[in-house]
Amino acid sequence: MAHFPTGTGLPPWRAAVLTLFPEMFPGPLGVSLVGQALDAGLWSLATHQIRDFGIGRHRAVDDTPAGGGAGMVMRPDVIAAAIDRVRETDPDLPLLYMSPRGVPLTQERVRELSDGAGAIILAGRFEGVDERVIAARGAREVSIGDYVLSGGELAAMVLIDACVRLVPGVLGADESLVHESFEDGLLEYPQYTKPREWEGRATPEVLMSGDHKKIAEWRRAEAERITRERRPDLLHRKP
Ligand code: ADE
Secondary structure: OOOOOOOOOOOOEEEEEEEOOHHHOOHHHHOHHHHHHHHHOOEEEEEEEHHHHOEOOOOEOEEOOOOOOOOOEEOHHHHHHHHHHHHHHOOOOOEEEEEEEEEEOOHHHHHHHHHOOEEEEEEOOOOOEOHHHHHHOOOEEEEOOOOOOOOOHHHHHHHHHHHHOOOOOOOOHHHOOOOOOOOOOOOOOOOOOOOOEEOOEEOOHHHHOOOHHHHHHHHHHHHHHHHHHHOHHHHOOOO
């Protein structure tokens, strides 16, 4: 039996995923630090099969788009029934709908979400979900990038992984967050380890100097250089 540090009988961070493919989970979320944290009860993962809320003998979850066009659209009544069922047990979690049309997922939004109690995440398939259920149930649309996946499940996993690793106790002291990419608005400085020289390439001398102030200055300058070269947009972003 897991011990929950919240004292509420609930894990500190809870993910509930609505999907047609619950067998995709936990998948990559079941291994390494995040998987160990799942086993330890630091977070929980519940999947809900949308088809269980489907209509009729064939448990239909989708239908043709109003106005014509290619593909199928997930029905609002089916999706609402699934959401309402999950909300019976966890009414206060924010509802997210993974979609390339959503607000971009950033480390700042990840931090906000991980500070909360978790999320109910709708992973769509086909051409998407009927617009009315997004509005009626107050779902926030979230995108993980400007490309189209074949469904929201991988996007949900990305979001969950990014949030869970910030839940207190999930990362050990060794995996400190202090100098991570994005945490100070910059990409991370380059890292080196042994051997000191490899294939004719030497580790920068300053890192071998033992001068912690110099090392910190060098790392900061490198982080700024790399950010300027690769992602100048980050430098103009509000903190
Ligand atoms: N579903 C399909 N593509 C997606 C994306 N880029 N982000 C979030 N959800 C998605």
